[in-house]
Amino acid sequence: MSVELSPMILAIFLPLFGAIVAFLMPRMAALIGLGTLAMTTGAVIWLAHEVLVTGAVVLPLGGWGAPLGIDLRADGLSVAMLTLTSAVGFLVSIAALDSLKGADQVRQRQYFWPLWLLLLTGMNGVYLSTDIFNLYVMIEVIALAAVGLTVLSGSRAALQAGLEYMYASILGALLFLMGVGFVYLQLGRLDFAGLSGAAPTGALVAALALIFVGLALKTALFPLHFWLPAAHANATAPASALLSGLVVKAALYIVLRLAQYMPFPSENLLTLVGLMGAGAVIWGGVQALRAERLKLLVAWSTVAQIGLIFVAFARAGELGLTESWKAAALLILAHGIAKAAMFLAAGRIKDEIGHDVIRDLDRTPIRPTLAQFTFALAAISLIGLPPSLGFIGKWALMEGAMAAGYWHWVAVTMVGTLLSVAYFSRVFAGFLRFDRVRAPVGEHQGWALADAAPLTLALMAIGLGLLAAPLLSFLEIGYPFGVAP
């Protein structure tokens, strides 16, 4: 095979190259970052076009095919994740231009772009990998960059949270690596295809369980969520948006992808996963109800929403797996977009008002109307109200659960929805109450360019619900959900 220029190669190596250049040329970092992002997005669009025209694309690196060499593969699901990453990433970057413009943020500016581009490398790598060792390498790259982004603000709380995040991340990666090792001992190969034919021996199941626990730690599945709220709440707004909107999705994606090749886990194990998800939905919701700060509330809502995605994973028996994983994929996309919008909006509110104490949001005559409106739109998708993508995901989840007679998962979803209404309406009350300030409340404070990125994301989260049918048929290209018709 000749050295062919492939969009998959570009999607992984352009950001890596950009990260190095941005690190070396800190004054130009923002420009390099945006340029790299634009080019990477171009590569993703190119790849999406290829996949749309020809179906799933496989690229054997160095001319050796799996299992000897390394393959890159792109199907509907991976391209959807790549597109999510590029689109959200691009808009977050635009927001970052504004929110990192302060004179005291020189160092943040310097490090944000290389770290973010490195993160992009890792995530794009995850979405294109076809073997579990490669996945391990990529999640380590992600972890490195993500911890860096967490501590970017340099505040004490952020450093503390970053440290916890790092421990969790290292432990998760270690468990994942052990699982990978055991799989290799069992099967002698590490590519996905090798997993699919394997007999579910006890040792293999144990290895996969290690991998799952490692991933659960990385995606903060209850009760392994302890690191997430502080990390996501204390990072700077664009970093929070990347961490909550995109980073946790990489581990979720791996769970979804491995599920395609794994032997069917027993019904009991699935139920256990669902119970962990249900625990997250309830515990995350209750903590969000009690949170005193806006960003902390948003972070706890991430814990709850991730729980809901695991409920979707778990909600159906062997026959319903394909459908339930589609619901999970929709929820992943919906949460990625809406949560990024919400964190950016929360950051804008905090910047404008000067604090993010929820009970005092109404004590100021300053009302950043557009950011508040954006926050509300994102909340609509996260609660799962129509016609948002979050609604479609929830509909798919509940439909399958109901059809299979799994009423307990229906109940969990409903409780989760009610909790999210309750905790988000605390915030709305803060936005809309006017009798606690003496001065006339300034409304309609004009349009700030910084609000454009979160607003666009929030409108995407709502509007994509109307395009769910074509989105689903795109997701199914290359049969990532296991069953060819």
Added chain:
Amino acid sequence: MMDAPLLPLFILLTSLLAAPILFALPERAAKLRTAINLGMAALKVALVGWLSLKVSQGVIYDLRFEMLPGLEFKLQADPLAILFIALSAVLWLITTIYSVGYLEHGPHRARFFGFFSLCVAATVGIALSGNLFTFLLFYELLTLATYPLVIHRGTAEALRAGRIYLIYTLAGGLVLLLGTLGLWVLAGTTDFAPGGILADMAAENRLAAQLLFVVLIGALGVKAALVPFHRWLPIAMVAPAPVSALLHAVAVVKAGAFGIMRVVYEVFGIETAQALGMTAPLAALAGITIIYGSIRAITQDDIKKRLAYSTVSQVSYITLGVALASPIAAVGALAHLIHQGLMKITMFMAAGNLAEGLGVKRVSQMDGVGRAMPGTMLAFTLAALGMIGLPPLAGFVSKWYLAQGGLDAGQTWVIALLLGSSLLNAIYFLPMLHRAWFRDAAPEGEGAPGRPRIGWMLAAPPVTTAVLVLVAGGFANAPFSPLEWTRFIVAIEYQE
């Protein structure tokens, strides 16, 4: 005339597209905002008129768009939709004029009119929904669009009311989601069709069908303010007067009542619902709500609260007419959908004028207000007498058909119920009229009405709707009157 298959969509877009424009307008651009508001509202009335004409000629409008495999977003314009949409279009125009006058110097007008438009768009969507799934989308949009209107004043009391409103309606919406999913899983479709879609399934699995009925009607009953889900309605009275007027006449409670109609007639089908043994309990519940609302209204001193409890009672006439499972009662129910809207919007706008012009918010302050604001109080009086059921006003027509329907269905208790309810209506409305017209204003000092200061934009709308109350009753048998249109619908729903 040119045929436009997208006409229902255009009608939806008149208010849906107005919303973002209104949000974006700066606060001080009052003239432009008013122009857009009135222009869009007038355009909608014209388009709805055209649509009604087409539908009465037998043109079928059916727009579909797939949202999930097999699951469609569907707009359709059938005679029942026209009935509701015509009500909302006409009353939107009138309420818009009223709101412009009411909020002339108030804060947050951009936000108010943006959500106001969204609210109307949601109502139009509810009317035009061709299946329960689409209905659900607009039903939730209605909740979201009305919440900011309810808490518009931004006081602690308003926010408390808003929270209760949100909890009731979103919980109801969630149950409706559950019911819609159940319907989709059980029947494989959520389409509305005359005669219903569940006849086979109900015969097969009676218990599931009964459960589905309870879930769906319960969910819709929250917005329709059926006892015991009515508590939010009197509390939501903290909203500004035009919002209350719209909420009570076309938007929220009517959306619930309209939904009950769709579910009973076109999801279950009246025969199936009857065979499931569900109509009798629903009629009983409606009867209880009618009496309960009226009794609670008697003791309210706050004018708007009294009107709110009166709505609880009056809207259940619609549910009663549906549940009696008689075509004659159905005529009464459908006619009341319109008539109650006209009468109640008149009363709320009049109450708003009393508060704005005289500072009168309580029944006990109403002495002599008839002399101070004769036009407004004349409108109020007509509407109140209509509510009581005095011929030839609109309310009489609906009550007459409901009573006939009760006899037709062999439910003689309905006559007693209607008489009792009319008596209670008289007990809580007549003292208000007595104070307004036959008592002298309190001497100067605290609580005395001052000089009214309201412009034509506040004065004209209630008078207009009061005239409509008179016309709808007096000319009930004229072509294109609500009653005539209603007969047309009932012939379809009962497949005669």
